[in-house]
Amino acid sequence: MRSPARLRYCLALVACIAMIATACSGNRVKTSSSSSASATPTSTVTETATPSVTVTATPTPTVSASASATPKPSGSPSATPKPSASPSVSSLSGSANIFAAASLTGAFNKIKADFIALNPKVNLTMNYNGSGSLVTQIQNGAPADVFASADGDNMNKLSGTGKIDFPQNFADNLLEIVVQQNNPKHIATLADLARPDVSVVLGDPASVPAGKYAKQALAAAGVSVTPKSLELNVTAVTQKIALQEADAGIVYVTDVKASVAAGQFVDGVPIPPAQNIVAVYPIGVLKSSPNQAVAQAFVAYVKSPAGQATLASFGFLPPS
Amino acid sequence: MKLASVVKPPREVGATSRWPPLALAVPFVLALSFVVLPLAGLLWKAPWSHVVGDLATSTVGTALRLSLVCSLGAMAISALLGIPLAWVLARVDIPGRSLLRALTMLPMVLPPVVGGVALLLAFGRNGLVGQWLYKATGYSLPFTTAGAMMAEAFVAMPFLVLTVEAGLRSADRRLEDAAATLGANRWTTFRRVTIPMVAPSLFAGLALAWARALGEFGATITFAGNFPGTTQTVPLAVYVALESQPEVAIVLSLLLLALSIVVLVSLRDRWFPTR
Numbered sequence: 357m358r359s360p361a362r363l364r365y366c367l368a369l370v371a372c373i374a375m376i377a378t379a380c381s382g383n384r385v386k387t388s389s390s391s392s393a394s395a396t397p398t399s400t401v402t403e404t405a406t407p408s409v410t411v412t413a414t415p416t417p418t419v420s421a422s423a424s425a426t427p428k429p430s431g432s433p434s435a436t437p438k439p440s441a442s443p444s445v446s447s448l449s450g451s452a453n454i455f456a457a458a459s460l461t462g463a464f465n466k467i468k469a470d471f472i473a474l475n476p477k478v479n480l481t482m483n484y485n486g487s488g489s490l491v492t493q494i495q496n497g498a499p500a501d502v503f504a505s506a507d508g509d510n511m512n513k514l515s516g517t518g519k520i521d522f523p524q525n526f527a528d529n530l531l532e533i534v535v536q537q538n539n540p541k542h543i544a545t546l547a548d549l550a551r552p553d554v555s556v557v558l559g560d561p562a563s564v565p566a567g568k569y570a571k572q573a574l575a576a577a578g579v580s581v582t583p584k585s586l587e588l589n590v591t592a593v594t595q596k597i598a599l600q601e602a603d604a605g606i607v608y609v610t611d612v613k614a615s616v617a618a619g620q621f622v623d624g625v626p627i628p629p630a631q632n633i634v635a636v637y638p639i640g641v642l643k644s645s646p647n648q649a650v651a652q653a654f655v656a657y658v659k660s661p662a663g664q665a666t667l668a669s670f671g672f673l674p675p676s
Numbered sequence: 677m678k679l680a681s682v683v684k685p686p687r688e689v690g691a692t693s694r695w696p697p698l699a700l701a702v703p704f705v706l707a708l709s710f711v712v713l714p715l716a717g718l719l720w721k722a723p724w725s726h727v728v729g730d731l732a733t734s735t736v737g738t739a740l741r742l743s744l745v746c747s748l749g750a751m752a753i754s755a756l757l758g759i760p761l762a763w764v765l766a767r768v769d770i771p772g773r774s775l776l777r778a779l780t781m782l783p784m785v786l787p788p789v790v791g792g793v794a795l796l797l798a799f800g801r802n803g804l805v806g807q808w809l810y811k812a813t814g815y816s817l818p819f820t821t822a823g824a825m826m827a828e829a830f831v832a833m834p835f836l837v838l839t840v841e842a843g844l845r846s847a848d849r850r851l852e853d854a855a856a857t858l859g860a861n862r863w864t865t866f867r868r869v870t871i872p873m874v875a876p877s878l879f880a881g882l883a884l885a886w887a888r889a890l891g892e893f894g895a896t897i898t899f900a901g902n903f904p905g906t907t908q909t910v911p912l913a914v915y916v917a918l919e920s921q922p923e924v925a926i927v928l929s930l931l932l933l934a935l936s937i938v939v940l941v942s943l944r945d946r947w948f949p950t951r
Contacts, residue, residue, distance in 0.1 A: 365695060372702045488919035555819070560902060563919035584819035585901025586908075588916065596901070600802035601818045 449477035452650040453499055455490045456482060457506035457637065458589040459529065459566065459607075462614040463670035464504070470666065471657050478650055486589035487511075488563030494519070494642070501645040502654055504637060506590075506608075507565035511638040523640035526658050528673040530632050531566070531573055532609045534597050537621040541603045546577040546631055549604055557593050557602040560586035566593070569633040570606035577631045598622050608635065610671040634676065715933060722930055723923040730927040738905050739913035740931065743890060746821065746909055750828035750889035751836075751882055757829075758836040758885070759878070763866070765837070766844035777841075784834045791830055792898025799826070799899075817899075824900035824907045828889035835888050836881035843877025844870070883939060890932070 456464045461484045468480050483490065483500070487510040494500045494514060503520060505511040506529070514520045535543050541554055549556050558581075559567025567586060574581055584602055587593045593605040594612070598620040612624035639658055641651040657663045664674060696704065723730065730736060764770070765777050783791055799806040801816035810816045817823040851873060855865045871878070893911040900907040902916065910932050917925035 362695075365698070365701075368698055369701050369705065372698065373705060376702070376706070486919075492919050557819075557901065560916055562916055583903065584906075585903050586916075588897065588902060596818075599796055599800060601796065601800050601816070 446475040447477070448475045448650065448653055450647050450650040451479035451481070452501040452645070452647045452654060453481045453483060454502045454504070454654065455494060455498070455500040456484055456502075456504040457487045457490070457565070458484050458591045459506050459611055460484065460504055460637070461591070462617075463610070463667050463672060466666050466670070467658060467663055470662065471654060474657075475650075475653070478653075480650075480654065486559070486564045488565075489589070500642050501647045501651040502639065502641055504639040504658070505565070506635055506637055507568065508636055508638060509568075510565065511640065514642075515640065519644065520640035520642055523638040524655070524659065525636050525675040526639045526655075526663075527637040527667050528676055529608045529610055529635040529637065529671075530673070531569055531606055531627050531635070532612050533625040533627060534594055534605045534607045534612050534615070534622050535625055536597060536600055536603065537623055539623055539625065543604050543625055545625075546574060546579045546627060549574070549581045549606075550579050554604055555602045556581050556583045557585045557587060557596045557605045558583045559590050559593055559607075560588055562586075564589055565635060566590040566607055566611075569635055573606065573627060573631055573633050576633075594620070594622060608671075613671040634673075636675070637672075718926060718929055718933065722926050726923075727927055727930070730924055731931070733924065735904065735913060735917070735924060736928055736931070739908055739910045739928065742821065742824075742905065742908065743910040743932075746825045746828055746896075747886055747889040747892075749825040750832050750892075751886040753825065753829040754833040754836045754885040754889075755882060758833045758881070759840055759871075761833075762837045762840035762844060763870075766841045780837055781834050783831050784838075788831055788892065788894030788896075789898050792827060792895040795827060795830060795895065795899040799823075819901045819903065819907060821900075821906055824896050824909060827895040827899040828892040828909075831892050831895050832885040832889040835884040839877050839881030839884060840874060843874035843881075847873045887936060887939060890935070 487505045561567040
């Protein structure tokens, strides 16, 4: 009498949960199919649309030279710029998630604004973080369309496993010592960071490229520094100096420039070329991206003279 | 059957002997899997072949030791400051008490990173109070183990205050009155009568505060930074390791999990008094 009732109860329970599970998975299938459906028309549109992006940016045909120098991704739309294309409005539409190294924040925000001004139907979502954090997010399924790294190692984690084809270097960066405004501790060289009265904060070399480069630079200069903290992204290093909790850190030239421009109370002390490390920034489109057209167009824009000019205005160097 | 329902209060029969209605059972199973599946995921991905070797690495040992020191320190700070605070909130009729209570609970709802920034602005080298400390002694709290402890205590103390205050409110005040009539002064009454009376709440509050301190991440990384041996507690080490050595991150997570389960099980009777 009792056990069939219990059995029936359990069956009903399992059935309910199975129904909820199917409802959830059915929902997921529905959303993914709708996103791929919206992506399909955009890919046909871009063939004509992307050239108009590059052309409006610059009347000179230097784009094609730089684009052909790099291995061409399959279906790259940057082949033939059409000068006759309408300069103001592009028909490129869709959206893309741009995962970019924290040090690119300022420059990529400007590039995003410019790109959207040229492609009003495009929606870009930016995600800035330490390159290592971004790789972890992408490896765990974060919906990234474009990844811009502050070092080759983190890019290799994705290109090496076939997630990104043909990453292209789009900028270089140099290191600088960041100090409090007017340099109250009179820090002039990397060697000064070893002084006992100077508290130093660096990026964590395990995950932050700037931290890794800083470690290399200090090693090359033969300086032994015990940092107070190993921050988890490069902007946190500058923050600690701006808040006057530490006296010095090693960040990118571009970080100092951006912080000074933002009115933060920091200054930069250049590191001589012999001791400096050149940070190489690669960018690439995720193979899994359902928004290939927008993603490729964004990468092409970053590499275009207009994108390069923006990067230069934020202190980046052209890729070597 | 009839006899049993006469002997036992009828409410208890209804509450314990029947299966839950289906409408409750489904969310119950979902809730359980919601909690259990992530733990199963950790166990599933754990590098069992070299767990012991990973545990022996210096990163893990250092972080674990530091986490224990900091969380126990944070618990001690919470007790020292939190018990008097809870007593005042429960027993003293001060104006604006509800506002005061809301203020003390603030760190529970504040994003921990915001808490860390607030701590920096108050106790940092250039902070509201911190700058005087720094000028007077040359000492500043950020990037020190004491700073990590403080960040954890900031976030954990409300859990103790909340629990102890509830205990104090439900305690029988006549016992305190009796102690007073027998000639005990207020401090003696507090020490010998009030504290033993709220001991279960106190233990539960201590355990909650300790557990919260052990898992603290945001306020610690913001206020105290991240340096192995000084301020890199287990949660920070897990976060860093996740990017460079994911297996070490899993091992550390398992360790934290095991530690939490030991504490929860050993305190189970104080939290959920079993019949």
